[in-house]
Amino acid sequence: MLKKLRQKRISIIVLLIVAIICAFMLKERYLALVLCFICINTIAVTGLDILFGYTGQVSFGHAAYYAIGAYGSTLLSMKAGIPPAISILMASLISMVLGMIIAIPAAKLVKHFLSLLTIAFGQMVYIFISITDPLTNGYSGIMAIPHISLFGYTFTSNQSNFFLLLAITILVLIAKNRIIKSRVGRAFIAVRENTQAANGMGINVRYYKIMAFAISAFLTGLAGALYAHLVCFISPDSFTNTTSNLFMTMLLFGGIGSLAGPVIGSAILVIVTELMQSFVAYQMLIYAIFILAVLFYLPNGVIGILDTFRAKVKNKFGKKAE
Amino acid sequence: MIVQLIIGALMIGSVYGIVGLGYGMIYKASGLMTLAQGDMLMIGSFLGITFYKYLKFPFIVSLLLTMFIMFCLGEFIERAMVTTLLKKGAEPVYIILCTISVSMILQNSAMFIWGRNYLQFPSLFKTATVKILGYDIVPENLLCLGVGILCMVAMHFFMTKSKFGTSMRAAAQDETAASALGINVPATKGAAWGIASMLAGGVGVVVGPIFGVYMSMGAMIGQKGFAGAVVGGYGNMYGAIAGGMFFGFVETFISAYVSSSYKDLISFSVLIIVMIFMPTGLFKEQVME
């Protein structure tokens, strides 16, 4: 199987690049932070991809799970004294359960209403964390969140966090790859492509839609929790609908329904955001332009362009087009 | 006190209703959802204050001019963006995303043109309050309510009695049949988006004097308007008004008797509960697959 060999070769090249970046990281603090953000966003957007890219269920309020993960883990570790490594897992599970709860009505709604339900949910979570002062400190946010510690070592520096986040990101991507290439993944895609035929082929569409929500909420919640313990300060500002829109933008720009799409989308948009630090005022405009660019010119994202390019090259060299 | 509350509730209810009516109209005419109505209201508000305060046009001129411009804006978005995307085979979800980006562009543009500050309308009336039946009422509230009601009534007559309005309703029900009857369906769709923006912008002009004009004023109002449209039965004009009123009252009275910071949370919770248990809304519209 030639495909498998090529995939193995690509993975090795990617790992080499990652290793070189890691070597570099030992010196640059700021760059390490940016890479940390890329990892975290990749995990969050991978979650969104499972939901939207693979089962076709839209979510315009995904920052809700990001917030639940972040605030959940923060409160568990700070108020209940649970070590961050465990509170992160617990918060992700809480996010997952909430995702499943939302999924139950959501799995029945037509796309338009699903959009509204997810937006409303996102807004509700945002309002909740903004006004429940005694619990979440409201708009002022929570400071001095503990870093993650594993086996006695505490990840305080940006560089050490980067290695940890990179490892987690790679695990997440491997898990995603395994899911989409399995029976479950095929069920997801069938649900997205043709619900009626999926039902006819023995796929319990509702069950798989809820499962997709669960996985999606878990991953984005995980990303949120990791974010909290990285930057050690969270406030409702990071969990607005702009954040939800940003996740969508990253996903669409990178390319939905692919492994590398979320990675590319996160990377490009995190870098753009960082470069725009001095123009924070233009932020929404830039995101809007990215969205419009995708809608009008890049419907399949960057991955789509690469695929089209590869197909053209194949054609030129006389190989059979797929 | 109760009377002021009721007037306030009616006022904000009619704002939500008009915004929601626009959402419903677009849905019925083109089967699509937009999330930019709130920002249309915001732009209308800014245009209104520009004409009235800075260019010193009479209020009624400012209002009508704003509505005209907003109509053109709505039509433009439908023709230039929505129809183009649909021709490319975009699914409705992507149209929603398009309107989200329009919303972001409108907000950012407003910030560039008018700045981040909170602008104040000069007083429209000679007196701060007016005495009606022994109660002190702020005349701007009445103006807003009045304009809202006028728009609703005008819409009712336009859609039911005028030729173009009836064509719009026909096209909304069955495009092919309407087309076969010689109705210009693309024009009705463009008009729907145009009218929705026009109404939202117009209501923005009369809401500005009450709350002030600022960049993010549209966001919450847009979402509540949307919520009202859903509760009333998405797509149904009268439902949107009823739903808007519902949220207007819920909000005003919760603000007054419970706590104003929780009003939004409660509104959204109500919305989510309605979507879960009664998504067809009060007027029973089709929402599930």
Add this chain to the structure above:
Amino acid sequence: MLKLENLTVQFGGLTAVNDVTTEIEKGAIFGLIGPNGAGKTTCFNLITGVCKPTSGKVILNGKEIQGLPPYKINELGIARTYQNINLFKKMTVIENVMVGCHTKTTSGLTAAIFKVRKQREEEKAIIVKCMDILKFMDLAEKADYKASNLSYGEQRRLEISRALASDPALLLLDEPAAGMNGREKEELTQTIKKISQKGITVLLVEHDMRLVMSVTNIICVLNFGKKIAFGSPESIQNNEEVITAYLGGGLDV
């Protein structure tokens, strides 16, 4: 094997299927025919759980299945193809067929993530099985093609392949010959016979009378939702009521 008992379904004021009782025996190639709007596809939808009957029963091997959700009915051994081809367009040919294997396999989420041995073996077995089916249906060379890139006739064959992958005891074909040319119809006839030889009972809705007469061994005729005739192809061909139904009556044949 499959019994329809007094099956009736009403949509608002319209009675699409009216008190239909018939039995499909195991191993038959059973034709369900009738003029347009007779209720044939509705019967399919009733059998496969897409809609619920207003009254009456659908009994599969002694078990009542009316009203069950479609995915459960597939689990019980009934698979179908659709009038408008309902393929998973963005998947490849073989992936489409692999989806068909869903009911007979069990690997779930954790098995997939941890790639346990059982899951790996199952995947290998699925691929082997699907390639066999593709060879049987003469689509094996195009296994890696995108489903949307196939010709119309090939897409219909793919739909049948996918249905076969779920190891059905009963295969429902909804107008499989629609849009086909003469040669393709001939191939379809052969395919249906091959499928029947494998022991699968076939229930066929079709408008092309020649095809129906040549491939089926028993026919039930519907008109306006009611059963008007039942029997061998020869008897149906000569049945006055059937001829009137198709030609609209008032003509001396």
